[in-house]
Amino acid sequence: MRDKYMLERLVIREETPADHYAAELAAKRAFWNLHRPGCDEHYLIHLLRDDPAYIPALSRVAELDGSIVGGIWYSEARVEGEDQITPVLTFGPLCVDPSVQKKGAGSALLAHTMSLARQAGHKAIIIYGEPDYYPRFGFRPCEVYGITTPQGRNFPAFMGAELRPGALAGVRGKFYETETFEKLPPEAVDEYDRRFPQMPKLRLPGQWNT
Numbered sequence: 001m002r003d004k005y006m007l008e009r010l011v012i013r014e015e016t017p018a019d020h021y022a023a024e025l026a027a028k029r030a031f032w033n034l035h036r037p038g039c040d041e042h043y044l045i046h047l048l049r050d051d052p053a054y055i056p057a058l059s060r061v062a063e064l065d066g067s068i069v070g071g072i073w074y075s076e077a078r079v080e081g082e083d084q085i086t087p088v089l090t091f092g093p094l095c096v097d098p099s100v101q102k103k104g105a106g107s108a109l110l111a112h113t114m115s116l117a118r119q120a121g122h123k124a125i126i127i128y129g130e131p132d133y134y135p136r137f138g139f140r141p142c143e144v145y146g147i148t149t150p151q152g153r154n155f156p157a158f159m160g161a162e163l164r165p166g167a168l169a170g171v172r173g174k175f176y177e178t179e180t181f182e183k184l185p186p187e188a189v190d191e192y193d194r195r196f197p198q199m200p201k202l203r204l205p206g207q208w209n210t
Protein backbone atom coordinates (compact mmCIF):
# COMPACT_ATOMS: atom_id res chain seq x y z
CA MET A 1 0.00 0.00 0.00
CA ARG A 2 1.28 3.48 -0.83
CA ASP A 3 2.68 5.23 2.21
CA LYS A 4 2.05 8.89 1.50
CA TYR A 5 4.11 10.05 4.46
CA MET A 6 7.12 8.01 3.32
CA LEU A 7 6.74 8.98 -0.33
CA GLU A 8 6.76 12.68 0.55
CA ARG A 9 10.21 12.18 2.06
CA LEU A 10 11.52 9.95 -0.72
CA VAL A 11 14.05 11.59 -3.05
CA ILE A 12 14.64 9.95 -6.44
CA ARG A 13 17.90 11.12 -7.92
CA GLU A 14 20.98 10.19 -9.93
CA GLU A 15 23.50 7.98 -8.21
CA THR A 16 26.86 9.41 -7.13
CA PRO A 17 30.00 7.39 -6.29
CA ALA A 18 29.30 8.04 -2.60
CA ASP A 19 26.04 6.07 -2.99
CA HIS A 20 27.57 2.96 -4.54
CA TYR A 21 28.06 0.91 -1.38
CA ALA A 22 24.66 1.75 0.13
CA ALA A 23 22.85 1.13 -3.17
CA GLU A 24 24.53 -2.25 -3.60
CA LEU A 25 23.78 -3.14 0.01
CA ALA A 26 20.10 -2.33 -0.56
CA ALA A 27 20.22 -4.62 -3.62
CA LYS A 28 21.85 -7.38 -1.61
CA ARG A 29 19.26 -7.09 1.13
CA ALA A 30 16.39 -7.05 -1.40
CA PHE A 31 17.53 -10.07 -3.41
CA TRP A 32 19.30 -12.21 -0.81
CA ASN A 33 17.85 -15.76 -0.89
CA LEU A 34 14.95 -14.49 -3.03
CA HIS A 35 15.53 -16.44 -6.25
CA ARG A 36 18.36 -18.71 -5.08
CA PRO A 37 20.59 -19.07 -2.01
CA GLY A 38 22.44 -15.74 -1.78
CA CYS A 39 22.26 -13.35 -4.75
CA ASP A 40 24.45 -11.66 -7.36
CA GLU A 41 22.55 -8.43 -8.02
CA HIS A 42 24.90 -6.22 -5.96
CA TYR A 43 27.83 -7.48 -8.03
CA LEU A 44 25.83 -6.98 -11.23
CA ILE A 45 25.27 -3.30 -10.37
CA HIS A 46 28.99 -2.92 -9.64
CA LEU A 47 29.89 -4.34 -13.08
CA LEU A 48 27.16 -2.55 -14.97
CA ARG A 49 28.43 0.90 -14.01
CA ASP A 50 31.58 0.24 -16.07
CA ASP A 51 29.73 -1.29 -19.01
CA PRO A 52 29.50 0.94 -22.10
CA ALA A 53 25.84 -0.13 -22.35
CA TYR A 54 25.05 1.35 -18.91
CA ILE A 55 22.83 4.47 -18.98
CA PRO A 56 23.44 6.63 -15.92
CA ALA A 57 21.13 9.33 -17.30
CA LEU A 58 18.14 7.03 -16.72
CA SER A 59 19.32 5.12 -13.66
CA ARG A 60 18.18 6.41 -10.29
CA VAL A 61 18.52 5.74 -6.58
CA ALA A 62 15.87 6.34 -3.95
CA GLU A 63 16.97 8.16 -0.81
CA LEU A 64 14.90 8.24 2.36
CA ASP A 65 15.96 10.44 5.28
CA GLY A 66 19.54 10.46 4.04
CA SER A 67 19.82 6.69 3.38
CA ILE A 68 19.76 4.92 0.03
CA VAL A 69 16.83 2.49 0.11
CA GLY A 70 16.66 1.35 -3.49
CA GLY A 71 17.47 1.96 -7.09
CA ILE A 72 17.01 1.07 -10.72
CA TRP A 73 19.82 0.63 -13.24
CA TYR A 74 19.22 0.93 -17.00
CA SER A 75 21.28 -0.31 -19.92
CA GLU A 76 21.06 -0.44 -23.69
CA ALA A 77 19.72 -3.60 -25.27
CA ARG A 78 18.47 -4.57 -28.71
CA VAL A 79 16.02 -6.67 -30.65
CA GLU A 80 17.63 -8.36 -33.61
CA GLY A 81 15.24 -9.18 -36.42
CA GLU A 82 15.93 -10.73 -39.77
CA ASP A 83 16.73 -7.43 -41.44
CA GLN A 84 16.82 -4.83 -38.69
CA ILE A 85 18.20 -4.16 -35.24
CA THR A 86 15.99 -2.12 -32.92
CA PRO A 87 17.57 -0.43 -29.89
CA VAL A 88 15.55 -0.87 -26.73
CA LEU A 89 16.15 -0.34 -23.03
CA THR A 90 16.37 -2.85 -20.26
CA PHE A 91 16.75 -2.34 -16.56
CA GLY A 92 17.95 -4.51 -13.78
CA PRO A 93 18.01 -4.73 -11.03
CA LEU A 94 15.13 -2.74 -9.62
CA CYS A 95 15.20 -3.05 -5.87
CA VAL A 96 13.85 -1.60 -2.67
CA ASP A 97 15.31 -2.41 0.74
CA PRO A 98 13.08 -4.91 2.59
CA SER A 99 12.65 -2.40 5.44
CA VAL A 100 10.58 -0.12 3.18
CA GLN A 101 9.10 -2.46 0.60
CA LYS A 102 5.45 -2.28 -0.47
CA LYS A 103 5.08 1.39 0.39
CA GLY A 104 5.38 2.74 -3.13
CA ALA A 105 9.14 3.29 -3.55
CA GLY A 106 9.54 0.69 -6.31
CA SER A 107 6.57 2.13 -8.20
CA ALA A 108 8.00 5.63 -7.80
CA LEU A 109 11.41 4.56 -9.17
CA LEU A 110 9.81 2.83 -12.11
CA ALA A 111 7.27 5.53 -12.99
CA HIS A 112 9.90 8.26 -12.72
CA THR A 113 12.45 6.52 -14.93
CA MET A 114 9.91 5.31 -17.49
CA SER A 115 8.87 8.92 -17.87
CA LEU A 116 12.52 9.99 -18.30
CA ALA A 117 13.01 7.28 -20.91
CA ARG A 118 9.87 8.36 -22.79
CA GLN A 119 10.99 12.00 -22.78
CA ALA A 120 14.42 10.94 -24.07
CA GLY A 121 12.71 9.31 -27.06
CA HIS A 122 13.35 5.66 -26.25
CA LYS A 123 10.95 3.18 -27.83
CA ALA A 124 10.51 0.43 -25.33
CA ILE A 125 11.79 -1.41 -22.28
CA ILE A 126 12.25 -5.17 -22.24
CA ILE A 127 13.00 -7.04 -19.03
CA TYR A 128 13.03 -10.33 -17.21
CA GLY A 129 11.01 -9.60 -14.09
CA GLU A 130 8.21 -10.48 -11.71
CA PRO A 131 5.20 -11.23 -13.96
CA ASP A 132 2.77 -10.17 -11.22
CA TYR A 133 4.41 -6.81 -10.56
CA TYR A 134 5.14 -5.18 -13.91
CA PRO A 135 1.83 -5.38 -15.84
CA ARG A 136 0.49 -2.45 -13.77
CA PHE A 137 3.17 -0.31 -15.45
CA GLY A 138 2.18 -1.38 -18.97
CA PHE A 139 4.46 -4.41 -19.34
CA ARG A 140 3.07 -7.30 -21.38
CA PRO A 141 4.56 -10.68 -22.20
CA CYS A 142 7.03 -10.28 -25.10
CA GLU A 143 5.15 -13.01 -26.91
CA VAL A 144 2.48 -10.43 -27.87
CA TYR A 145 5.14 -8.38 -29.67
CA GLY A 146 6.74 -11.34 -31.46
CA ILE A 147 9.95 -10.88 -29.48
CA THR A 148 11.75 -13.88 -28.00
CA THR A 149 14.79 -14.50 -25.84
CA PRO A 150 18.09 -15.19 -27.67
CA GLN A 151 17.15 -18.88 -27.40
CA GLY A 152 13.82 -18.25 -29.14
CA ARG A 153 11.79 -18.69 -25.96
CA ASN A 154 8.91 -16.89 -24.30
CA PHE A 155 7.65 -17.13 -20.72
CA PRO A 156 5.64 -14.84 -18.41
CA ALA A 157 8.70 -13.20 -16.77
CA PHE A 158 9.95 -11.99 -20.17
CA MET A 159 8.06 -8.74 -20.69
CA GLY A 160 8.11 -5.52 -22.66
CA ALA A 161 6.55 -2.07 -22.36
CA GLU A 162 6.11 0.36 -25.23
CA LEU A 163 7.03 3.93 -24.26
CA ARG A 164 4.88 5.24 -27.10
CA PRO A 165 1.76 3.44 -28.36
CA GLY A 166 2.71 1.09 -31.17
CA ALA A 167 6.45 1.58 -30.67
CA LEU A 168 7.05 -2.17 -30.94
CA ALA A 169 4.68 -2.71 -33.86
CA GLY A 170 6.57 -4.59 -36.53
CA VAL A 171 9.59 -5.09 -34.28
CA ARG A 172 10.13 -8.83 -34.28
CA GLY A 173 13.19 -10.78 -33.34
CA LYS A 174 15.41 -11.85 -30.51
CA PHE A 175 16.20 -9.74 -27.45
CA TYR A 176 19.82 -9.27 -26.44
CA GLU A 177 21.10 -7.43 -23.39
CA THR A 178 24.68 -6.57 -22.51
CA GLU A 179 26.82 -9.61 -21.73
CA THR A 180 27.46 -8.29 -18.22
CA PHE A 181 24.18 -9.92 -17.17
CA GLU A 182 25.76 -13.29 -18.00
CA LYS A 183 29.20 -12.57 -16.54
CA LEU A 184 28.51 -13.29 -12.90
CA PRO A 185 30.66 -16.28 -11.92
CA PRO A 186 29.80 -17.46 -8.38
CA GLU A 187 33.43 -17.20 -7.21
CA ALA A 188 33.64 -13.55 -8.29
CA VAL A 189 30.29 -12.81 -6.67
CA ASP A 190 31.40 -14.40 -3.38
CA GLU A 191 34.66 -12.47 -3.46
CA TYR A 192 32.87 -9.16 -4.07
CA ASP A 193 30.24 -9.99 -1.44
CA ARG A 194 32.90 -10.04 1.30
CA ARG A 195 32.75 -6.24 1.54
CA PHE A 196 29.12 -6.41 2.68
CA PRO A 197 27.60 -7.63 5.96
CA GLN A 198 27.52 -11.42 5.76
CA MET A 199 24.15 -13.14 5.60
CA PRO A 200 23.50 -16.91 5.50
CA LYS A 201 22.78 -18.45 2.11
CA LEU A 202 19.59 -20.45 2.49
CA ARG A 203 17.62 -22.72 0.20
CA LEU A 204 14.01 -21.60 0.62
CA PRO A 205 10.66 -22.55 -0.89
CA GLY A 206 9.75 -20.44 -3.92
CA GLN A 207 13.31 -20.04 -5.19
CA TRP A 208 14.17 -20.92 -8.78
CA ASN A 209 15.21 -24.51 -9.33
CA THR A 210 18.78 -23.81 -10.35
Ligand SMILES: CC(C)(COP(=O)(O)OP(=O)(O)OC[C@H]1O[C@@H](n2cnc3c(N)ncnc32)[C@H](O)[C@@H]1OP(=O)(O)O)[C@@H](O)C(=O)NCCC(=O)NCCS
Pocket residue numbers: 001002030031034093094095096097100101102103104105106107108128129130132133
Ligand atom coordinates in the same frame (compact mmCIF):
# COMPACT_ATOMS: atom_id res chain seq x y z
C1 LIG B 1 9.70 -5.65 -6.42
C2 LIG B 1 10.05 -4.36 -5.69
C3 LIG B 1 11.06 -3.56 -6.50
C4 LIG B 1 8.75 -3.55 -5.56
O1 LIG B 1 9.03 -2.34 -4.89
P1 LIG B 1 8.11 -1.94 -3.64
O2 LIG B 1 8.45 -0.58 -3.25
O3 LIG B 1 8.22 -3.02 -2.62
O4 LIG B 1 6.65 -2.07 -4.28
P2 LIG B 1 5.56 -0.92 -4.44
O5 LIG B 1 5.21 -0.42 -3.08
O6 LIG B 1 5.96 0.07 -5.43
O7 LIG B 1 4.37 -1.74 -5.05
C5 LIG B 1 3.59 -2.42 -4.17
C6 LIG B 1 2.62 -3.29 -4.93
O8 LIG B 1 3.36 -4.22 -5.72
C7 LIG B 1 3.15 -5.53 -5.23
N1 LIG B 1 4.42 -6.22 -5.27
C8 LIG B 1 5.56 -5.88 -4.66
N2 LIG B 1 6.50 -6.78 -4.93
C9 LIG B 1 5.94 -7.71 -5.73
C10 LIG B 1 6.39 -8.90 -6.33
N3 LIG B 1 7.64 -9.33 -6.17
N4 LIG B 1 5.52 -9.60 -7.10
C11 LIG B 1 4.25 -9.18 -7.24
N5 LIG B 1 3.76 -8.06 -6.70
C12 LIG B 1 4.59 -7.34 -5.94
C13 LIG B 1 2.64 -5.35 -3.82
O9 LIG B 1 1.86 -6.45 -3.43
C14 LIG B 1 1.82 -4.11 -3.95
O10 LIG B 1 0.58 -4.37 -4.54
P3 LIG B 1 -0.71 -3.45 -4.22
O11 LIG B 1 -0.37 -2.05 -4.66
O12 LIG B 1 -1.78 -4.08 -5.05
O13 LIG B 1 -0.90 -3.54 -2.75
C15 LIG B 1 10.61 -4.61 -4.27
O14 LIG B 1 9.62 -5.25 -3.49
C16 LIG B 1 11.85 -5.44 -4.26
O15 LIG B 1 12.95 -4.91 -4.30
N6 LIG B 1 11.70 -6.77 -4.15
C17 LIG B 1 12.85 -7.67 -4.11
C18 LIG B 1 13.65 -7.63 -5.37
C19 LIG B 1 12.81 -7.81 -6.60
O16 LIG B 1 12.00 -8.73 -6.71
N7 LIG B 1 13.01 -6.90 -7.57
C20 LIG B 1 12.33 -6.95 -8.83
C21 LIG B 1 12.96 -7.98 -9.65
S1 LIG B 1 12.28 -8.05 -11.23
